[in-house]
Amino acid sequence: MPDGSITATTNPRDASIKALSVEGVSHAYGQRKALNDVSFHVPQGSFTALLGPNGAGKSTLFSLITRLFNVRHGTIRILGHDLTREPGEALRRLGVVFQARTLDLDLSISQNLVYHAALHGISRKPAKARIAEILASSELSNRLREKARNLSGGQLRSIEIVRAFMHRPRLILLDEPTVGLDIRSRAAILSEVRRLVREEGVSVLWATHLIDEIGDSDRVVVLHHGQVLAEGFVPEIVATEGAKTIGDAFTRLTGIRTRPPGPQEAAA
Numbered sequence: 001m002p003d004g005s006i007t008a009t010t011n012p013r014d015a016s017i018k019a020l021s022v023e024g025v026s027h028a029y030g031q032r033k034a035l036n037d038v039s040f041h042v043p044q045g046s047f048t049a050l051l052g053p054n055g056a057g058k059s060t061l062f063s064l065i066t067r068l069f070n071v072r073h074g075t076i077r078i079l080g081h082d083l084t085r086e087p088g089e090a091l092r093r094l095g096v097v098f099q100a101r102t103l104d105l106d107l108s109i110s111q112n113l114v115y116h117a118a119l120h121g122i123s124r125k126p127a128k129a130r131i132a133e134i135l136a137s138s139e140l141s142n143r144l145r146e147k148a149r150n151l152s153g154g155q156l157r158s159i160e161i162v163r164a165f166m167h168r169p170r171l172i173l174l175d176e177p178t179v180g181l182d183i184r185s186r187a188a189i190l191s192e193v194r195r196l197v198r199e200e201g202v203s204v205l206w207a208t209h210l211i212d213e214i215g216d217s218d219r220v221v222v223l224h225h226g227q228v229l230a231e232g233f234v235p236e237i238v239a240t241e242g243a244k245t246i247g248d249a250f251t252r253l254t255g256i257r258t259r260p261p262g263p264q265e266a267a268a
């Protein structure tokens with residue numbers, strides 16, 4: 001029996017079991033090292049930002065956690081379940097929002113969500129109840145019969161987030177979910193995910209290269225050139241770096257100057 005699996009099964013709320021633990025993970029594309037001995041964790045019930053510039057290795061890491069790639073060096077555990085030794089147990093506790101859009105635009109919003117729920121063994125009635133629960137305070141609850149192609153980019157992303165939450169996973173990965181969205185949609189999506197973290201006690205790993213998406217009480221993992229340069233709550237990282245803000249700390253760690261949102265991101 002793998003380490004931690006008995007405790008994880010009998011007491012999933014045990015805080016000593018991490019929602020995600022990544023230990024000594026490396027990955028290379030041929031000669032190019034994308035991840036180099038990466039270790040960090042996501043505590044249960046936390047919003048953890050994986051902060052890194054383009055090419056840092058965020059998508060590679062997500063490909064390993066979702067098992068698109070095999071973990072060849074190191075160990076990844078989801079709620080104590082080793083991804084290599086117990087892939088079924090690990091993956092059924094996981095929800096994912098990939099960077100690329102993945103809804104079927106010719107199906108209705110409801111059909112997209114009910115179909116996904118069916119893949120997780122959830123039948124139509126409980127699936128519809130779950131959709132209503134997640135979308136209780138959203139205007140999208142009145143548009144479930146519309147084709148997905150009628151929605152804006154931000155609304156499509158919101159539905160992908162609902163879809164990731166449908167089967168009540170304990171850990172959700174979001175790979176740069178606000179890329180290409182205007183500033184208002186970005187803020188709406190971020191606050192919706194934060195609400196679900198609070199209300200459902202789910203754990204989130206939110207990959208981003210945008211400093212302004214990080215809140216003062218978030219945990220942050222700074223990834224650069226495939227290596228973890230810092231991990232901790234924002235005030236800890238800021239203090240350790242002798243910085244004033246998390247943006248400042250990021251610049252000290254990586255040598256990269258942060259910039260305000262670009263024109264598309266800023267357009268309301």
Ligand SMILES: Nc1ncnc2c1ncn2[C@@H]1O[C@H](COP(=O)(O)OP(=O)(O)OP(=O)(O)O)[C@@H](O)[C@H]1O
Nearest residue numbers: 029032033034052053054055056057058059060061
């Ligand atoms: N299929 C691939 N073949 C070769 N090199 C790759 C491949 N995919 C990624 N890389 C390289 O691995 C490194 C990490 O890339 P990765 O896409 O994981 O970073 P990222 O942080 O997700 O960046 P982005 O935000 O641009 O997607 C980069 O140097 C990238 O060029």
